Amino acid sequence: MYSGAQISLYPLSDGFVDIILGAVHSLDPYRDRLRIETDDLSTLFVGPPELVMDASRDLFVAAARSGVHCTQSALYSRGCPGETDDPICLGGVLDGPMPPLEERRARGLAAIQAAPETGQPVAAQFAYYPLGGGQHMDEIYGVIDFLKDAGTFDGAKNFCTRLRGDAGKVFATLGQAFIGFAPPGAHVTLDVTFSANSPSQTG
Amino acid sequence: MYSGAQISLYPLSDGFVDIILGAVHSLDPYRDRLRIETDDLSTLFVGPPELVMDASRDLFVAAARSGVHCTQSALYSRGCPGETDDPICLGGVLDGPMPPLEERRARGLAAIQAAPETGQPVAAQFAYYPLGGGQHMDEIYGVIDFLKDAGTFDGAKNFCTRLRGDAGKVFATLGQAFIGFAPPGAHVTLDVTFSANSPSQTG
Numbered sequence: 006m007y008s009g010a011q012i013s014l015y016p017l018s019d020g021f022v023d024i025i026l027g028a029v030h031s032l033d034p035y036r037d038r039l040r041i042e043t044d045d046l047s048t049l050f051v052g053p054p055e056l057v058m059d060a061s062r063d064l065f066v067a068a069a070r071s072g073v074h075c076t077q078s079a080l081y082s083r084g085c086p087g088e089t090d091d092p093i094c095l096g097g098v099l100d101g102p103m104p105p106l107e108e109r110r111a112r113g114l115a116a117i118q119a120a121p122e123t124g125q126p127v128a129a130q131f132a133y134y135p136l137g138g139g140q141h142m143d144e145i146y147g148v149i150d151f152l153k154d155a156g157t158f159d160g161a162k163n164f165c166t167r168l169r170g171d172a173g174k175v176f177a178t179l180g181q182a183f184i185g186f187a188p189p190g191a192h193v194t195l196d197v198t199f200s201a202n203s204p205s206q207t208g
Numbered sequence: 209m210y211s212g213a214q215i216s217l218y219p220l221s222d223g224f225v226d227i228i229l230g231a232v233h234s235l236d237p238y239r240d241r242l243r244i245e246t247d248d249l250s251t252l253f254v255g256p257p258e259l260v261m262d263a264s265r266d267l268f269v270a271a272a273r274s275g276v277h278c279t280q281s282a283l284y285s286r287g288c289p290g291e292t293d294d295p296i297c298l299g300g301v302l303d304g305p306m307p308p309l310e311e312r313r314a315r316g317l318a319a320i321q322a323a324p325e326t327g328q329p330v331a332a333q334f335a336y337y338p339l340g341g342g343q344h345m346d347e348i349y350g351v352i353d354f355l356k357d358a359g360t361f362d363g364a365k366n367f368c369t370r371l372r373g374d375a376g377k378v379f380a381t382l383g384q385a386f387i388g389f390a391p392p393g394a395h396v397t398l399d400v401t402f403s404a405n406s407p408s409q410t411g
Binding site for chain 2: 009013015016018019021022044045047049051074076078080082085087088091093103119128129130131132134136145162163165167179190195198200203205206
């Protein structure tokens with residue numbers, strides 16, 4: 006199994022370099038469990054999917070605490086057949102057998118409820134792609150149905166779904182959508198844009 | 209057929225509002241042929257896929273001409289079964305029958321060669337998702353093979369592919385990847401992040 010993400014953090018400020026460099030310190034607690042590599046377009050995280058999600062949350066929240074309008078573009082991927090298995094990705098929730106849908110749904114909602122709040126409100130929109138199967142719209146509708154009870158659902162848009170709430174809850178929702186649906190070995194990707202402190206948003 | 213995009217433009221500057229509002233004028237020539245709707249997270253374009261790609265190019269280039277480090281996150285989609293057909297999407301290249309692969313490949317490379325330059329260098333990375341079929345990795349490898357001759361290929365990364373060059377050529381490459389592979393009625397999405405004037409990039 007191979008799982009990870011490509012994350013691009015964008016503070017909309019003349020001081021973007023300092024905000025990014027400051028936020029990167031939030032990744033220090035993850036460096037022994039994730040492989041982290043940066044180039045001019047994005048930062049790669051490789052490791053268990055739930056840790057990848059947590060690290061991307063901490064990075065974005067750290068930048069958003071500057072008060073500046075920050076956005077983040079994220080591509081999460083698991084099970085890509087084009088990547089070779091990597092031991093750093095093991096030890097996560099996808100290693101075990103897959104319980105029935107109803108149990109996964111209940112477990113997912115419980116995980117969102119248990120997720121700690123960060124005090125940072127965020128908005129997000131994302132597209133969920135279960136690849137390679139013939140039933141991809143069934144999986145997509147299954148996830149959308151789950152999301153409606155997550156407490157962070159903020160409506161459907163063309164091609165994607167909106168979430169809103171405390172960053173702790175929004176990232177937990179995405180984490181459950183990412184790992185809780187489609188089989189453990191399936192190729193699943195999630196494309197997300199996050200926004201905080203937007204002047205266009207009054208809520 | 210339904211096709212369109214969700215586009216988020218991010219100038220990394222204290223003056224991001226003025227740069228975005230200025231760049232939006234570049235969409236005026238498209239307003240009678242695309243449906244364009246904006247909220248706090250993104251701008252929706254609905255219309256023929258080649259026009260959607262051109263409009264997103266003009267928007268990004270207009271912002272990048274400010275000289276500010278600008279990025280853009282884009283989700284292009286065609287043939288999504290969750291959307292109802294829309295007459296505004298007709299009249300494009302996907303209406304006709306699909307020629308053999310070799311012809312599509314040659315036509316795609318010719319289109320990139322013919323695409324006018326804009327004078328604005330950009331970097332991009334993207335993931336290509338042909339959904340709902342059992343052969344999705346074949347289509348992905350087919351596109352990657354095509355890209356290597358496009359003149360804009362800048363290497364593979366985990367989960368995505370890098371492009372670099374004049375914006376005219378980079379967007380033309382993405383446009384050909386989007387419409388030239390997978391059948392006309394297939395559900396295909398393309399997730400892209402663009403970057404211009406990055407201080408991390410010397411080339």
